[in-house]
Amino acid sequence: MENFEEYSSFFVQELGSKEGPVSPVIAQSASFGYGDCATGENIFDGSVKKPLYSRVGNPTGAKLEGVLAKMDDGIGAIVTSSGMAATTLAVMSIVSAGDEIISIGGLFGGTYALFNETLARFGVTTNFFDVDALEAIEAAITDKTKIVYLESVGNPNMRLPDISAISAICRKHGIALIIDNTITPMSVKPLLLGADIIVYSTTKIISGNASVLGGAAVFRAINVDGEDKFKTSRYEDMHKFIKKMGAMALIPNAKKRAMRDFGMSSSAFSSYLTMLGLETLPLRMDRIVTSVDKIVKALNKEGLNINHPCLPAHPHHERYLKDFKSGCGTLFTIDMGSKEAAFAFLDKTKLPTITANIGDSRTLCLHMASTIYSDFSKDEKKFLGITDGLIRVSIGLENPQDIIDDFLQAR
Numbered sequence: 356m357e358n359f360e361e362y363s364s365f366f367v368q369e370l371g372s373k374e375g376p377v378s379p380v381i382a383q384s385a386s387f388g389y390g391d392c393a394t395g396e397n398i399f400d401g402s403v404k405k406p407l408y409s410r411v412g413n414p415t416g417a418k419l420e421g422v423l424a425k426m427d428d429g430i431g432a433i434v435t436s437s438g439m440a441a442t443t444l445a446v447m448s449i450v451s452a453g454d455e456i457i458s459i460g461g462l463f464g465g466t467y468a469l470f471n472e473t474l475a476r477f478g479v480t481t482n483f484f485d486v487d488a489l490e491a492i493e494a495a496i497t498d499k500t501k502i503v504y505l506e507s508v509g510n511p512n513m514r515l516p517d518i519s520a521i522s523a524i525c526r527k528h529g530i531a532l533i534i535d536n537t538i539t540p541m542s543v544k545p546l547l548l549g550a551d552i553i554v555y556s557t558t559k560i561i562s563g564n565a566s567v568l569g570g571a572a573v574f575r576a577i578n579v580d581g582e583d584k585f586k587t588s589r590y591e592d593m594h595k596f597i598k599k600m601g602a603m604a605l606i607p608n609a610k611k612r613a614m615r616d617f618g619m620s621s622s623a624f625s626s627y628l629t630m631l632g633l634e635t636l637p638l639r640m641d642r643i644v645t646s647v648d649k650i651v652k653a654l655n656k657e658g659l660n661i662n663h664p665c666l667p668a669h670p671h672h673e674r675y676l677k678d679f680k681s682g683c684g685t686l687f688t689i690d691m692g693s694k695e696a697a698f699a700f701l702d703k704t705k706l707p708t709i710t711a712n713i714g715d716s717r718t719l720c721l722h723m724a725s726t727i728y729s730d731f732s733k734d735e736k737k738f739l740g741i742t743d744g745l746i747r748v749s750i751g752l753e754n755p756q757d758i759i760d761d762f763l764q765a766r
C-alpha cells in the first residue's frame with residue numbers, strides 16, 4: 356500500500372509559522388474594522404482582500420482554506436460549519452427550482468435526505484444510481500441536469516465508483532461533478548480526476564478526534580481562455596462571476612449564492628481545532644488503512660461476514676487495487692445476519708465506542724438499521740445496502756491485534 360509521505364512535510368510546514376505564534380492564530384471576532392470608507396468599498400467589491408465579516412470569511416478559516424485547497428490542487432476552498440453545510444453550499448450554489456441532480460453511490464444518510472426530501476420540497480429533483488449504472492446515468496442527463504454528485508467510497512455499502520469513467524460522462528455532457536471525499540482525503544484526488552468541486556466533512560478523519568464539527572468545499576479553477584462547462588448556457592447564472600473573477604469564479608459564486616444567505620459559516624475556533632487534526636492526518640491515515648487491511652483479512656478468515664474491497668470476493672476488488680492504492684479509508688462493515696445478533700455482538704465488545712461518527716482516533720461501531728437509517732423505507736434501505744444485521748466499523752489508532760481479539764471474543 357502506498358503511504359502518505361508526500362503530505363507529511365506539507366501539512367506541518369503549511370500550518371505552523373516560523374515567526375510569531377507557531378500554532379495558527381484564532382481570530383475570534385465576528386466583524387473587522389475597515390479603517391476608512393474607500394477600503395470598506397474595495398473590500399465589498401472584492402478588489403481588496405481583507406476580512407469583511409465572519410459569516411463570509413474569517414482569517415483563521417482562511418488559513419485552513421488555503422491548506423485544503425493546496426492539498427487537493429484547487430484554486431480555493433470555503434470552510435463550513437459541518438460536512439452537510441459543505442454539501443448544501445456546493446449544491447445550492449448551482450441549482451435552482453426545476454433543476455435536476457444525478458446522485459451516484461451508497462449515499463451518506465444526511466446527503467440522501469437532503470436530496471430526496473429537502474431539495475425536493477424546493478422543486479429540485481434527484482435521480483439515484485448505483486456506481487456501476489453508467490449507461491443509465493448517461494441516459495438520465497437532460498437539459499435540466501446541473502450536478503452529478505458522488506461519494507468516493509460508498510458509506511456504508513463500500514462500493515467504489517469508477518471516478519474517471521463518471522467524470523468522462525460529465526465532461527462529455529458538460530455537467531458539474533461534485534465529489535464527497537470525506538472518507539478518502541489524500542488517497543483520492545478528485546480535481547485531478549475531473550471533479551469540479553470536492554466536499555468534505557472535516558468532522559471525520561481530517562479532525563480525527565471528535566473535538567469539532569466542520570466541513571469544506573474545494574473548487575477548481577475556471578478555464579478562462581479555453582472551453583469550460585461553466586461557460587455554457589446550462590450555467591448562465593454563473594457567467595457574471597466568471598466575467599468578474601475569472602479563474603476564481605466558483606468561490607464568489609458559492610459565497611454570494613449560498614454562504615451569504617444561508618450562513619453555514621465555520622467558527623474560528625472550529626477551524627483552529629481542525630488544523631490541529633490536519634497536522635497529523637498523514638500519520639493517522641497511514642496507520643489506520645494498514646490496520647483496516649489487517650483486521651478485515653483476519654476477521655474474514657475467521658468466518659465473519661465482512662464487506663471491504665480489499666477482499667477478492669468484493670465486486671470492486673480490481674478497481675480497489677488499481678485506483679485506491681492508498682486504501683479507501685477507515686471503514687468496513689460486518690453483517691451479523693439479524694438485528695438481535697448485531698446488538699448481542701456489539702454489546703459484548705469492549706473496545707469500540709458505539710456512536711454515529713467515523714474517522715476517529717478510536718474504533719467506532721454502529722448498527723445501521725436501528726440508527727441512521729431507522730426512518731428509511733424498505734426500498735431505500737435496499738438501495739443503500741442497509742441490511743438488518745449490518746454493523747459499520749470505523750477503525751482507529753489502537754493496536755490492530757487488540758481489535759481483532761476483541762471482535763473475535765464478542766462473536
Ligand SMILES: *Cc1c(COP(=O)(O)O)cnc(C)c1O
Nearest residue numbers: 437438439463510537556558569
Ligand atoms: C459525516 C458525513 C457527512 C456529513 O458531515 P457532518 O460534518 O456530520 O455534517 C457527509 N458525507 C460523508 C461521507 C460523511 O461521512
